[in-house]
Amino acid sequence: MEGSPKTPTVNFNEESGVLEVRGRSIPENSVEFYKPLNEWVESYGQSPKSVTTFDVKLEYFNTSSSKCILDLFKLLENLDGNNTEVKVNWYFEEDDEDMEEAGEDYQAIINLPFKMIEVEEI
């Protein structure tokens, strides 16, 4: 899915088991936007790769997206251990404490290994 001014670019490579969400996520109706993502993850979960990677490269997201992102994490948490090992890479831009904290908040709630990765620009 290509990004828009309000929604992120989403790449889901079922061959490599890599799901990438990149850009910004500020739609008015996040539930609608994230629904197909949840469905992809669920269908991928039927026959997953041995390693599943979730790359989160968000510049920022609104609070309505934050709930949907949590739901996505929970789906991945359920997949973990069922024929796949799920890993999360949380990217944030240099000095962006808010996004770093947001990643840590998810890390505290979700039982998956998180790698926090600081980059110059997302």
Added chain:
Amino acid sequence: MERDHTMLSFKGVVTPDLLTSVLQIMESKLNHVEKSNKTKKKVYNVLVECLQNLYHHNEDIHGKDEGISFLFSKSALLMISKNDDHYEVKTGNYILKENTKNLQGKLDNINELSKDELRELYKATLNDGKVSSKGTAGLGMIDIARKSGNKLEYSFLPVDKKYDFFCLNVKIN
């Protein structure tokens, strides 16, 4: 407006298209005037939440011409200004009197919390599983307070027997 360092002001009904336009204008303006990426993002973030509050709130207003007209009650105010050492995002919108007490309680609670306590409240609210049909999750004001790093200034002005006018002033530095 020049003297007040207003960057943008708006009065009217908040639609998704308007929201997009305001965000685009503000992003371009911020790119010109603000050097710190961090501040730029904070202002943008607060603005996103404030605008979405205005937008979603509109859906709560139903009714006919009782006192103020329907359209009037749906319109909102927005003003963004840059001062020497901080930005201000001000919003104003009509609110049903029956919702005033609840919102006031929520804001007072947020204002009593420290930075770390706000973070804990955010996490707890995020994880409690409740989400409205609009996809809002009661996180907006907490997030605004976290990002701004300041207390939320607010007031409720009585309009008529049905509505109050809710003013929010968020300082970001």
